[in-house]
Structure formats: C-alpha cells, structure tokens
Amino acid sequence: MGLQPGQFKDLAELNQLPFLTKAGIRANTDALKNTQAQGLSRFNTGGSSGEPLVFFIGNERVSHDVAAKWRATRWWDVDIGDPEIVVWGSPIELGSQDRVRAIRDRLMRTQLLPAFEMSEAKLDGFVAAIRARRPKMLFGYPSALSHIARHAEGRGQRMDDLGVKVAFVTSERLYDDQRATIERVFGCRVANGYGGRDAGFIAHECPHGGMHLTAEDVIVEIVDSEGRVLPPGQAGEIVVTHLATKDFPFIRYRTGDVAVLDDRACACGRGLPLLKEIQGRTTDFVVAADGTVLHGLALIYVLRDLPEVQAFKIVQHTRQHVCVQIVPASGFSAEQEALIVKGFQQRLGSSVRVEVQCVDAIDPERSGKFRYVVSHVGA
Ligand SMILES: [Zn+2]
Incomplete structure (x- = not known):
C-alpha cells in the first residue's frame, strides 16, 4: 500500500x-x-x-x-x-x-x-x-x-x-x-x-x-x-x-x-x-444422552479439526437430537459429515441423532454476536 x-x-x-x-x-x-x-x-x-x-x-x-x-x-x-x-x-x-x-x-x-x-x-x-x-x-x-x-x-x-x-x-x-x-x-x-x-x-x-x-x-x-x-x-x-x-x-x-x-x-x-x-463470548454446556454434562468445547473441537468446515453452529434440541449447521469449505463431502456424526456420538452417546445441515451463512444472534453452541437442555 x-x-x-x-x-x-x-x-x-x-x-x-x-x-x-x-x-x-x-x-x-x-x-x-x-x-x-x-x-x-x-x-x-x-x-x-x-x-x-x-x-x-x-x-x-x-x-x-x-x-x-x-x-x-x-x-x-x-x-x-x-x-x-x-x-x-x-x-x-x-x-x-x-x-x-x-x-x-x-x-x-x-x-x-x-x-x-x-x-x-x-x-x-x-x-x-x-x-x-x-x-x-x-x-x-x-x-x-x-x-x-x-x-x-x-x-x-x-x-x-x-x-x-x-x-x-x-x-x-x-x-x-x-x-x-x-x-x-x-x-x-x-x-x-x-x-x-x-x-x-x-x-x-x-x-x-x-x-x-x-x-x-x-x-x-x-x-x-x-x-x-x-x-x-x-x-x-x-x-x-x-x-x-x-x-x-x-x-x-x-x-x-x-x-x-x-x-x-x-x-x-x-x-x-x-x-x-x-458483551461477547458465550459458550455453553451440552448434556449427553446419559445425563453427563459436557463443556460445549468438547463438540467444538470435533469441528475445529476439519479444514473443510468454514463455520458452524451447534444447537442441542434434546438429549437425543443435535443439529449442526455447517458452512462448508472446498472438499467437504459425505466423509466429513460422517466424521462429525461419529465424533458427536462418541461424546454424547451412540443413540443420539446428529443432523448435519449445510448452509450458505450462519446468522449472528440479535446482539450481533455469534454463539457457536446453544443447548436447550437444562444442565
Ligand atoms: Zn484498577
């Protein structure tokens, strides 16, 4: 410049x-x-x-x-x-x-x-x-x-x-x-x-x-x-x-x-x-199928390890159902999706349904801040 x-x-x-x-x-x-x-x-x-x-x-x-x-x-x-x-x-x-x-x-x-x-x-x-x-x-x-x-x-x-x-x-x-x-x-x-x-x-x-x-x-x-x-x-x-x-x-x-x-x-x-x-910085706890409380980072690290994932947001709806929104980078395929499902099930329980959704962008919260883990299950 x-x-x-x-x-x-x-x-x-x-x-x-x-x-x-x-x-x-x-x-x-x-x-x-x-x-x-x-x-x-x-x-x-x-x-x-x-x-x-x-x-x-x-x-x-x-x-x-x-x-x-x-x-x-x-x-x-x-x-x-x-x-x-x-x-x-x-x-x-x-x-x-x-x-x-x-x-x-x-x-x-x-x-x-x-x-x-x-x-x-x-x-x-x-x-x-x-x-x-x-x-x-x-x-x-x-x-x-x-x-x-x-x-x-x-x-x-x-x-x-x-x-x-x-x-x-x-x-x-x-x-x-x-x-x-x-x-x-x-x-x-x-x-x-x-x-x-x-x-x-x-x-x-x-x-x-x-x-x-x-x-x-x-x-x-x-x-x-x-x-x-x-x-x-x-x-x-x-x-x-x-x-x-x-x-x-x-x-x-x-x-x-x-x-x-x-x-x-x-x-x-x-x-x-x-x-x-x-005003920023929020992570959260998630709850495994057997009731074990896990820090949200346990799931975040699964995604951080994948260069094919550009951005993500995890929403836990129930102990048996977790949604992951992914903004895919180049190279993202069924293989990475399977790794995410496997990694989450290892931490949350093999019976948990892990839904992976590919999206164009992840919207911030109303505060303007991203929350990358949101759990609706009381810890
Ligand atoms: Zn002072």
Whole structure:
C-alpha cells in the first residue's frame, strides 16, 4: 500500500492500515510468517465466531503474554510458585504429554483438571483434587468453575477453608450468578480476564473491579460495522494490534467480540486504560444422552479439526437430537459429515441423532454476536 513507518505520528493514524480478518489469516497463513522467525508454535482456535482458525505464535509473543498474566496475578497477591488449579478443556494442551510441559507444570506448581466431562464421579474427583492441592488460585472457564462450586455445595462440602485467594476466569462471558456462586463456595474473589490465543492477553480485572488493558503490548480499538473507530462509551467490535507479534503479525486484528472502552480512571490508581464492558463470548454446556454434562468445547473441537468446515453452529434440541449447521469449505463431502456424526456420538452417546445441515451463512444472534453452541437442555 506504499505506507512508510514515518507517516505514523500517533495512534489515531493506525486506521490508515487495513484490518486483519480471520479470512485474511486463513488465506495467507504461510505468507504471514516472518522468514526470520524461529520456533513458531501452531495454534488452532474457533475464536468467538466459531470459524476455525490456524495461526502461529513466536517466543517473544509467548513471553509477553505470560508476563502480562503474572502481573495481573500479582494484583491479587498471588505469585509465581504459588499452587494453582487450572480447569481447562483444550485437548491440544491436555494431549501434550511432553516432558518440557510436565517439568514446567511442576515448577509452576500447576495442576490441570480436564473440563470436558462433568459427570458426578468426575466432579467428586475435582473437588477432592482441589482440597488436596489447597491452591492459592483457581483458573478456568466461569461455567466450569461455577459448576464445580455448585457440585461441592450440593455435597455439603466446604471449599472456603482452603486459602484460595482468587479465581481467574476467562474465555467466556462471566455471568453474575456464576461470579456469586464461585465467590460464595470458594470464599474468594473472582477476577475476570479477556483475551485469547489469537489476540493475546488483552485485559484483566483488578481488585477494584476495573478491567485493565495490557496497554504496553496491546492497542485496542473499538470499531462499528463499517470499520470506523468509535469513541469510549460506544459498543463495537474489538480490534487488536499486538506489538510483540513480529514473528506472525496481528495488526488491527478483528476479534469478532463486542465491547465498550471506558475513559475514566480506575480507583485502584493503576494507569492502564479500562475496558468497560465485554458483551461477547458465550459458550455453553451440552448434556449427553446419559445425563453427563459436557463443556460445549468438547463438540467444538470435533469441528475445529476439519479444514473443510468454514463455520458452524451447534444447537442441542434434546438429549437425543443435535443439529449442526455447517458452512462448508472446498472438499467437504459425505466423509466429513460422517466424521462429525461419529465424533458427536462418541461424546454424547451412540443413540443420539446428529443432523448435519449445510448452509450458505450462519446468522449472528440479535446482539450481533455469534454463539457457536446453544443447548436447550437444562444442565
Ligand atoms: Zn484498577
């Protein structure tokens, strides 16, 4: 486009640059890699739109994101080396049994509990593991942590005597009742975080309730549907420029999430600007034929693994009936359809009817936000 670095005098001029979209990354995945980059790690995410996305992350980027996480952790009087319980669902991460990860987890005193299956027996095991570890912090999806909390409460098991200082939640919208349940049962505060593998560690809640942006690393713009930058106070799509991504650049990356910027200062005194409200991010639980509650990601990962699927939405009507809407990419055939049916039946039960519908496009919710799992079965 003939742009020169010297043309840019301040942040407002960032809008001379085009947006980086998920479709843009998908069409240029290899071309986006810096030819000098070494040790790039491959990641795969559905993002909030449910469209599978493959991208790469370099070491510098990992260091910055980890540092941002630990800074936010210290706001809550928890530090490196304090025991931590992580309730997470990514089979990619759960599946990596490599020694480096095992050593790292031991050094960091992290214990991972897989959030896929939430059967009664599994939940009893989670409660026991948390009691045995006596973690200073919990980390996980708000849906999963509140589910464990409700289970402990139902069993009459106290969890507020373990010395848990804070529960960090991320990856989903945090609902007020989830926050209240986790705080009541674990006897600790809940700290909300917003970010993703793709967009980075964008914002984290401080003990005064402010969602502080990681402003040294991440420039956040809020834009309307025509791509115009909006002032604080107005809701729009979050666009992220991550400054530690020269190995695989994320410059004006459209996240698909909706939020509002705040222009007031936080009462805590920290100078990092605030994100006022995050309206996006919803995943949900689904219920298997035998009543086992599963995180929606268990089904999402089946679809994410298929490059022939461009976008999707899963709707669970009953325990015996699930519909999957697919926007097919080239190469989608009966073979992929069979893989989807098989993958879903493995997780939900072999008797479950899995209906695959190919559509031209998937309509967003009224909020403008995509929900990629909707379950009408009460968990
Ligand atoms: Zn603050």
